[in-house]
Amino acid sequence: MEIQSLGATEEVTGSCHLVTVGDYRILLDCGMFQGNHGSEMRNREPFPFEASGIDAVVLSHAHIDHSGRLPMLANAGFSGPVYTHRATRDLCDILLRDSAYLNEKSVEWENRRRQRKHMPLIEALYTQEDAARVMKQFRGLAYDEPRQILPGIGLCLRDAGHILGSAIVELTLTEGEVRRKLVFSGDLGQSGMPILRDPSLVEEADLVLMESTYGDRLHREPRQTHEEIRDIVAQAGHARGNILIPAFAVGRTQALLYWMATHYEEAGLAAWQVFLDSPLAIRATNVYYRHSDLYDREAARLWGRNGKRKLLPNLSYSRTTAQSIAINRIRSGAIIVAGSGMCNGGRIKYHLKNNLWRKEAHIIILGYQARGTPGRALVDGAKSIRIFGESIRVGATIHTVGGLSAHADQGELVSWYRGFRNRPPVALVHGESEALQALAERLSTESGAEVTIMKKNQNIRLDKLPSKRTKPHAQ
Ligand SMILES: [Zn+2]
Ligand SMILES: [Zn+2]
Structure with a gap:
């Protein structure tokens, strides 16, 4: 039983984590790398796993750095369900098509340049049809409704307050006698933001996989x-x-x-x-x-x-x-x-x-x-x-004007973690190195958390972590 981080390690974009439980494989997010010149090439790299071997995807929210490679995953052979909040499904229906359109346009432009220079042409990452097709695999859920998604694997989405439909993902995992609870923060919103509710608190976990975008910053009031x-x-x-x-x-x-x-x-x-x-x-x-x-x-x-x-x-x-x-x-x-x-x-x-x-x-x-x-x-x-x-x-x-940020700042990230009464170990992702270091420092000194800053392809064995939970394992 393990989790491996394949993206958003020591950087903000490309969120993607692989959870293995016995014979089952679940992907948390399947996002695009964005922002710098190399990201286009990184999005073109094949997945470091067999896409057809993934049993289910759980998607935290609609932003492209979390959802953008889903059409490619389906093109590579993934045919299972994508569990997510129903508002995220509606937003992805728009955003994935738009992402395909933008990519088709930029590839068209690039190919004209390549043609002039007699260079080999490239193809779009995916088309608008590919984006429409993967939408059929989406299963829209509500917040706070636990459901079993695979034998021995339970899922519950909690409101993350980041954008509409954004979720904190709670996974309860069973393999033989071993039972563990993994909580993935997704992207956490700022408290008191317009429209959305504040991020939900979770009381217990065996491991918290946590975002760190503003791990080194405080927002203005x-x-x-x-x-x-x-x-x-x-x-x-x-x-x-x-x-x-x-x-x-x-x-x-x-x-x-x-x-x-x-x-x-x-x-x-x-x-x-x-x-x-x-x-x-x-x-x-x-x-x-x-x-x-x-x-x-x-x-x-x-x-x-x-x-x-x-x-x-x-x-x-x-x-x-x-x-x-x-x-x-x-x-x-x-x-x-x-x-x-x-x-x-x-x-x-x-x-x-x-x-x-x-x-x-x-x-x-x-x-x-x-x-x-x-x-x-x-x-x-x-x-x-x-x-x-x-x-x-x-x-x-x-x-x-920075105050309308959709992300929790350092103080809010720390207090969200303090909502866990059993002080579980934390794996930090989705942040640049200064943010990761600063947040790791505060979490370990103030809350006594055992913190790992996830490196690319690093894995954590969940079955090796001592379970410190007090509540019985709910399915
Ligand atoms: Zn986001
Ligand atoms: Zn993000």
């Missing part, structure tokens, strides 16, 4: 974030400019719209026209609308008041290219929320081209910007950036 955004809106109003918000389609966009709905009067938003200019974010927002039963108390109350009406009276969805182009004519009074979140693709590039040079414009950066992206250049104070081969001078004011 949500109240400060509210004041920051409100002040930016006021400044931009005085300057008579537009506000551009590059946004990630799932999670951040909905948190932002919700923020606007709850601060509509106070932030003077009635004076603005708000555009959600991203077909992907619009589809994801509709999935959020459909699963209002998963909201926290405040969001449920707002939902009850607004019913099926739009969150904001002045919100326009722009789906078509023509609708998006029409926004270009607006010189002031528009809040434009468009993808991609790091400004390296999508419609935000057109809006930057039209607004970035204007001194009255304001840009709000909400999320992590990877090195090498235009978004990172803006955050780092670049005087100009290149968009569509043209150098655009930065005249606009750039604001970085």
